[in-house]
Amino acid sequence: MTEIKLYKTSTKGLKIIGMCLPFVVLELFLLSDTTYGTTNYVKSWLCICFFGLGILVGLFHTFDRRPQIIITETGIWDRTTNQDEIKWEQIIEAYPLDLFEQKFISLVTDDTYVFKKKPYKWAEKINKEIGAQNLNLHLGQININELELTDFINRLSKQKIEERRKLIKTFENKETKSSVSYFQKIVVYVLISLAMLFLSLSSFVVFMTIMIVMGISAFIARWRPDNAILRKYAGIATWFGLINMVLCIAVIKVYDNITEDVAEQVAIEIEEFQKLNTTLPTDIKSINEKLELNFIERYFANQIDYRTYDNDYELEANMLFGKRRTYDKNNSEWE
Structure with a gap:
């Protein structure tokens, strides 16, 4: 059977690990200079346990290779919904939804689709108020363009099975190229982070400049201007600055x-x-x-x-x- 499997990216897990690991290392060093039984000793262990748990969560997200979304010629299935596969004939419409910068695709289904686990009434009410459906594909951890995937789902729902096979094969090739591009982007980000760390440790002026840029970027990202590109790069700059600060403290x-x-x-x-x-x-x-x-x-x-x-x-x-x-x-x- 022709199918597409969409996996969670390791970005979220790596972010969690990157944020927690320096604090664990710092507390381990502080612990070596702390007297047993003192308040600081207990605080250090609490921090190690707390951020250590974060590292475990990050490792789980990083190495969890189970497919989250599976698209086949017969339907679509999302592991996070805890529901059965949705047949293409049951999908009336799909539309993108952005909630607090988390990407979703809401699926409007006909009456033939039976929920394995019926949503609570309060959940249905919230979904209605925010413009969502009872079936929503969560794309927050998947590296994919939600608009392209929405259009792809709408096209598949209106095609016959032979045409679906062709469309799935075409989309699968695009996804392979996208994965390579994503890996290259990660490598570039790592190299940029290392370069920023080296420059920051070489000059205090550079370090403070990066911190100021991070603050301005965080303000822009929080302000959420209508310019999506500006907001995107402001968010990236904020993350770079934050990671650089944590790495500098650890180093x-x-x-x-x-x-x-x-x-x-x-x-x-x-x-x-x-x-x-x-x-x-x-x-x-x-x-x-x-x-x-x-x-x-x-x-x-x-x-x-x-x-x-x-x-x-x-x-x-x-x-x-x-x-x-x-x-x-x-x-x-x-x-």
Whole structure:
């Protein structure tokens, strides 16, 4: 049987994971510095559990490969409606519906269609008030143009079975090309996010500029101007800014933990050298070679500038946002 299977995109799941994962990582780092049994310790675990649950939900949406909508030569079926297949002969009309930026296709059916699960009266009343039907195809998680699909459904409902087969085959080819295009779009979005992250961490001015653009875009998207294209790209810019902010916070926290740990190890080794030799080492390379560091830690250790004066020493390094910072040996942190 000729059929089209429409699947949920992984975008929603990836968005949920992308928003939750940085918070889980942050709280894990905070947890390592928190005393057991304290209020902050409990708060960290609550955050980890809450956002960890979000990651599980995101993984489910990402890897759920069950078809949501199946279109065949005999009818159409949507898993989210919890109803049986709707025969083409039973469809009078299909029309698109936009509710709070969620896309639907409402199906007007004749009296021959019997609901497996009859809608509640209050649900029927709400559907009537918002212009929906008792049968509505939810397209919020499917990457497809709702206007094209609506037109396609209306055409199929008025054709004979032989013509339906031809139309379904034609539409199936278009969907394959669309899937490739969608994958390319995801790759581009990932590359843009990485570029924004790199630029943000290189300059605080760039980071603040992105935040300002995000705020303006969020205002435009919320304002909902009549210009659909402007609203669309404002929404995309808002998401880019939000993801960039979360990634920056996560990277900064991880970076601070790594750099402080490396600097502390270097400082301890220098002081041990001073105790044994009653003098400070002339360079830091010999100190770094003695440390057991992974490749990330070793990379940062090689970026530390070491200099001595009188009977003391100083550690300096270029940090995120291009800022030059000095290591405070007493408080074990970068100033």
